[in-house]
Amino acid sequence: STVQLPGKVAVVTGANTGIGKETAKELARRGARVYLACRDVQKAELVAREIQMMTGNQQVLVRKLDLADTKSIRAFAKCFLEEEKHLHILINNAGVMMCPYSKTADGFEMHMGVNHLGHFLLTHLLLEKLKESAPSRVVNVSSLAHHLGRIHFHNLQGEKFYQSGLAYCHSKLANILFTQELARRLKASGSGVTVYSVHPGTVSSELVRHSALMRWIWWIFSFLIKTPQQGAQTSLYCALTEGLEVLSGNHFSDCHVAWVSAQARNETVARRLWDVSCDLLGIPVD
Ligand SMILES: NC(=O)C1=CN([C@@H]2O[C@H](COP(=O)(O)OP(=O)(O)OC[C@H]3O[C@@H](n4cnc5c(N)ncnc54)[C@H](OP(=O)(O)O)[C@@H]3O)[C@@H](O)[C@H]2O)C=CC1
Numbered sequence: 001s002t003v004q005l006p007g008k009v010a011v012v013t014g015a016n017t018g019i020g021k022e023t024a025k026e027l028a029r030r031g032a033r034v035y036l037a038c039r040d041v042q043k044a045e046l047v048a049r050e051i052q053m054m055t056g057n058q059q060v061l062v063r064k065l066d067l068a069d070t071k072s073i074r075a076f077a078k079c080f081l082e083e084e085k086h087l088h089i090l091i092n093n094a095g096v097m098m099c100p101y102s103k104t105a106d107g108f109e110m111h112m113g114v115n116h117l118g119h120f121l122l123t124h125l126l127l128e129k130l131k132e133s134a135p136s137r138v139v140n141v142s143s144l145a146h147h148l149g150r151i152h153f154h155n156l157q158g159e160k161f162y163q164s165g166l167a168y169c170h171s172k173l174a175n176i177l178f179t180q181e182l183a184r185r186l187k188a189s190g191s192g193v194t195v196y197s198v199h200p201g202t203v204s205s206e207l208v209r210h211s212a213l214m215r216w217i218w219w220i221f222s223f224l225i226k227t228p229q230q231g232a233q234t235s236l237y238c239a240l241t242e243g244l245e246v247l248s249g250n251h252f253s254d255c256h257v258a259w260v261s262a263q264a265r266n267e268t269v270a271r272r273l274w275d276v277s278c279d280l281l282g283i284p285v286d
């Protein structure tokens with residue numbers, strides 16, 4: 001794509017490493033003002049300097065965002081809305097995989113809390129700004145792993161049973177259901193905001209940090225799997241490609257529309273997950 005982004009504003013969550021860092025770098029290279037929304041501000045400041053040096057774009061800013069704490073998400077959104085007039089691109093990229101059973105500050109199971117509920121709340125808080133800035137886009141980084149996911153409404157917080165690999169898959173299914181439900185609602189209101197979910201490929205990154213087995217598989221097959229820069233391409237495709245608006249709500253892999261599981265196409269589950277998420281986060285259900 002030759003699309004340039006002067007005057008455009010982007011937020012990338014989890015931009016201090018892996019796919020998010022490469023996504024932020026490319027948006028900065030194209031001239032956008034890019035917010036690195038990260039939980040570790042020190043790490044992110046180093047990355048911001050690196051991106052500034054590599055791209056010549058000084059408009060790379062770090063803001064604290066811990067998706068495992070709704071107070072932090074609300075504080076991030078409040079500051080952002082106060083300081084920025086526009087938001088054109090929101091990349092919901094941050095994620096955790098296969099962590100031992102743990103809960104967020106608000107008592108949500110960590111995968112569901114960070115990967116789905118955290119980004120659900122963030123998007124909700126920034127949605128008016130996205131609408132005011134239309135045409136604007138939201139990209140939700142999901143995974144092929146959603147195929148193994150199920151939304152167990154009776155065990156959303158993993159309290160009855162828990163398996164770390166499956167918990168990741170459930171949260172990545174939630175990312176796709178959220179994308180489709182949000183796209184439906186945005187289309188109905190003619191808002192000019194479009195939304196896409198993405199499988200970035202199998203990418204060498206810190207995502208495998210919680211699993212020795214996955215780290216080993218990643219190491220053995222390192223010559224086969226994607227670099228973070230390659231892994232960022234589908235997010236960038238969805239954020240930048242002209243004329244993609246008609247495909248709002250779709251799932252992409254390798255820069256093409258990709259097939260999703262039957263669960264991920266279930267509108268009833270998507271609508272119920274939306275309502276339950278609003279309920280858990282204290283957002284009025286409409
Ligand atoms: N790598 C792969 O093969 C695949 C990745 N994906 C998806 O791609 C996305 C990016 O992952 P990838 O780059 O591979 O993984 P990394 O682990 O390299 O990066 C994940 C990022 O998310 C951040 N993060 C984690 N928890 C929080 C939190 N509570 N609040 C804010 N930020 C947080 C991390 O911050 P910190 O550095 O501070 O931990 C880090 O910046 C994820 O959504 C993942 O599910 C999907 C399919 C395959």
Ligand SMILES: CC1=C(/C=C/C(C)=C/C=C/C(C)=C/C=O)C(C)(C)CCC1
Pocket residue numbers: 142143144145202217218221224225
């Ligand atoms: C067996 C095998 C592989 C393993 C793939 C795996 C285990 C992918 C997991 C993906 C995940 C966890 C995505 C995250 O969302 C490789 C490396 C492709 C190489 C060929 C053989």
